[in-house]
Every structure is written in C-alpha cells, then in structure tokens.
Amino acid sequence: DQQVKQNSPSLSVQEGRISILNCDYTNSMFDYFLWYKKYPAEGPTFLISISSIKDKNEDGRFTVFLNKSAKHLSLHIVPSQPGDSAVYFCAARGLSGSARQLTFGSGTQLTVLP
Amino acid sequence: DAGVIQSPRHEVTEMGQEVTLRCKPISGHDYLFWYRQTMMRGLELLIYFNNNVPIDDSGMPEDRFSAKMPNASFSTLKIQPSEPRDSAVYFCASSPSGGAGETQYFGPGTRLLVL
Numbered sequence: 001d002q003q004v005k006q007n008s009p010s011l012s013v014q015e016g017r018i019s020i021l022n023c024d025y026t027n028s029m030f031d032y033f034l035w036y037k038k039y040p041a042e043g044p045t046f047l048i049s050i051s052s053i054k055d056k057n058e059d060g061r062f063t064v065f066l067n068k069s070a071k072h073l074s075l076h077i078v079p080s081q082p083g084d085s086a087v088y089f090c091a092a093r094g095l096s097g098s099a100r101q102l103t104f105g106s107g108t109q110l111t112v113l114p
Numbered sequence: 115d116a117g118v119i120q121s122p123r124h125e126v127t128e129m130g131q132e133v134t135l136r137c138k139p140i141s142g143h144d145y146l147f148w149y150r151q152t153m154m155r156g157l158e159l160l161i162y163f164n165n166n167v168p169i170d171d172s173g174m175p176e177d178r179f180s181a182k183m184p185n186a187s188f189s190t191l192k193i194q195p196s197e198p199r200d201s202a203v204y205f206c207a208s209s210p211s212g213g214a215g216e217t218q219y220f221g222p223g224t225r226l227l228v229l
Contacts, residue, residue: 034217043118043205043220044157089157101147101170102218106156 003027004092006105014113019077021108023090026071030092034102035064035075038087047088048075080112116140118221120206126227132194135224138187139208147218148181148191149205157205163189164211196228 005024013019021035031052036044050057050064050073057064063076077084090105119138127133139146147162161171166183174181178197183189193200203225207218 036220041222043207043222045220046217049217101159101162103159104149104157 002106003030004090004103004105006088006090006108008108009106010109010111012111012113013080015082016079019075019080019084019110019112021075021077021088021090021110023073023075023105024071025073025092027092027094027103028071029094030103032093033064033066033073034091034093035062036089036091036104038089038107044089077110080110082112082114085110085112118206118208118219120204120221120224122224123222124225124227126229127196128229129197130195131228132192133196133200133226133228135191135204135206135226137189137191137206137221139189139206140219141187142210143208143219144211145209145218146183146189147207147209148189149207149220151203151205151223160191193226196226198228201226201228 003026034049035047037047038044048059048062048064050066055066061077066073087107087109089107091102093102118140121136125133144165148160149157150160151157158173160173161181162169163183166186179193181191203223205220205223207220209218
C-alpha cells in the first residue's frame with residue numbers, strides 16, 4: 001500500500017506559467033516532507049522541504065504548501081523554465097525512533113515547453 | 115567536494131550471475147541508504163545503515179539481496195543469483211546525523227540490466 005502518492009505521472013506546462021505538482025499521503029505520523037528533483041542519468045537532488053508544523057515554505061521560484069487535514073502537499077514553480085523539466089519526487093519522513101528513512105512517491109515528469 | 119560515488123554506473127549481466135554494486139558515501143555522513151527505482155514502484159528503500167550498522171532491511175526483496183558496510187566509507191549491495199526482475203536503477207544515498215530536517219544526498223545510480 002503506497003503511503004505517498006503522486007497521481008499524475010506527467011505534467012506539461014508552458015514556459016513562464018505556473019507548474020503545480022501534487023502529492024497525497026496516508027500516514028498521519030509523517031512529520032517532514034521533501035521534494036526532490038531528478039534529471040536523466042543522475043540521482044535525485046533535494047529541492048525544498050516543509051515541516052508538519054508549517055503550511056508553507058518558499059525558496060525563490062519554488063513554494064511548497066502543506067494541508068495536513070487533507071494530507072496533501074503541493075509544489076508550485078513560478079515562473080516555470082525549460083531547465084525545470086525533470087522528474088519530481090515527493091517524500092515523507094515519519095517519527096520512528098532514530099529513523100531517517102524517507103518514503104517516496106512514484107514521481108511526476110514535468111515538461112516545460114519553450 | 116565529492117558527492118556520493120557509485121560504481122559501476124552500468125551493469126549488464128545474465129540471469130544467475132552475481133552482481134555487486136558499490137557505494138562511497140559523503141565523508142562524515144553517518145547514514146547510508148540503498149534504494150531501487152523501477153517504473154512500476156518508483157523509489158523504494160531497500161536498507162539503511164547508521165554508523166555502519168544495518169538498521170532496517172525490511173525493504174530488501176528477498177534473500178538473494180544482501181548489503182554490507184564494512185567501514186564508514188564503503189558499502190556494497192549484492193544480488194546472488196540475479197534475475198531479470200532485478201533490472202532497475204539502484205541508488206545509494208547518505209545523510210549526516212542530527213537535526214530534524216537533514217536531507218539525503220544521492221549518488222548517480224547504477225543501472226542494472228539482467229538478461
């Protein structure tokens with residue numbers, strides 16, 4: 001049973017417009033959420049994160065929103081650029097002793113069209 | 115500063131052969147993770163180590179898979195015997211200890227194809 005779900009396998013957006021990537025989770029014990037970005041033939045790289053005590057975190061063109069009641073988070077990219085074209089993974093971490101393990105979603109391929 | 119190093123980058127082998135994947139974490143990082151990425155299941159955690167000790171191997175698919183971390187700068191993931199369904203990209207990641215928000219740093223991955 002997937003605890004972190006990214007229901008859209010792909011998304012295409014025009015350059016300059018907003019990209020919105022969505023992620024849903026089922027485990028209410030998750031306390032920290034992260035977004036990773038992955039280019040072909042490379043490993044995922046950390047993009048932005050948010051603690052469960054917040055509902056928004058912003059870093060330049062990237063903003064992550066967290067709706068705990070809906071168990072939903074989203075990543076907004078404004079404005080979108082062709083270099084943003086990549087696979088985006090949502091990940092969640094749960095409180096579990098000294099665990100540092102992350103549960104990842106299946107990813108969303110973002111394509112930004114010039 | 116070197117990131118996480120994985121070798122080989124690509125591996126093609128025949129069913130039944132032994133495969134060994136290698137990882138060198140970032141110096142000073144106390145945690146090391148092995149992941150597998152497939153189209154169907156995305157990124158799955160296989161096993162992770164803390165200070166060279168395996169903490170959780172519940173993600174290891176079956177006994178054909180084994181992982182070791184003999185020292186702080188080296189880890190291996192071994193598949194013996196390999197099967198076609200093991201074909202995937204295997205990532206190693208490391209993270210420092212402490213704090214609630216440290217992120218994991220991924221290597222470039224090993225693309226494994228079992229024929």
